[in-house]
Amino acid sequence: MQHAHRYFMINKPYGMLSQFVTRFEGEQHLPMLGALNFAFPEGTHAVGRLDKESEGLLLLTTNAKVTRLLFLSKVPHARTYLVKVKNKITADKLELLRSGVPIQVKGGEYYKTTPCQAEIVEKPAGLFERPGEPDDYGKSSWLLITLTEGKFHQIRKMVQYVRHPCLRLVRISIEDLALGEIAPGEVHEIDEETFFMKLKLEGGRQAAPPRYNG
Structure with a gap:
């Protein structure tokens, strides 16, 4: 059975890496997304990155198509x-x-x-x-x-x-997805429809399961 994708907004704190696993030597001592007080599902990844000195809105999801739709598409966001x-x-x-x-x-x-x-x-x-x-x-x-x-x-x-x-x-x-009053280190989960609507994305949503009309 296919599980529904999940979508998150966080306020990435200053000094934190935008990843769950270190990629380079010398980064092991730096805090990563796994240090946040939230149980992210398997397969969660950051959509784009903020460098460790930058703060603010960072999107996370289990949907691998979102990065391409948001940052690699021909339509600017x-x-x-x-x-x-x-x-x-x-x-x-x-x-x-x-x-x-x-x-x-x-x-x-x-x-x-x-x-x-x-x-x-x-x-x-x-x-x-x-x-x-x-x-x-x-x-x-x-x-x-x-x-x-x-x-x-x-x-x-x-x-x-x-x-x-x-x-x-x-x-x-x-786009229309704003940080608002999310405090540094806080995680807010949002539904798929709101996520795609506010980011003005087309495609990439998980198909709804067929309805049983019997």
Whole structure:
């Protein structure tokens, strides 16, 4: 009998790897998804990744098709991030980020990022504090950036290019699936219909069992 797939949202804490099993030497001491206080079913995996310094919305599922549908499809899907950068950013630097900047990608080549949404915001009142976050004494800016692509460390490289190094990076939503008030380390399970609807995904759902009309 085929079991129904399951879908989860977590608020990945700072310093945690987006995986259940270590892939490289030297990572064994770092916390992984298995350290969360939740009994995930066999076959659960992360959909995409957040590096260990990044925080926020991470999706997990037992459905192997979701990563391809969300991150490898021809239809772009929006991801929104709260980004704390060093020093006060100016309007011209913000416009550079919006229009696209060159970043180095795999193989050492340079790639110009596609136009994106970027705006200066106040630090959200409901944002969870990060343990050990240094005090910047007001010498920083908070940005809200929405991308429809995801090159390796893309946002960090983008803000570094405009000379505002990233101090904190929090993914708050993927399409209409938002982090909301999920605390760091918390796990929320959602149903398949809501998951696919809010992510604006087509295909990949498990077929409903046939009804018996006898």
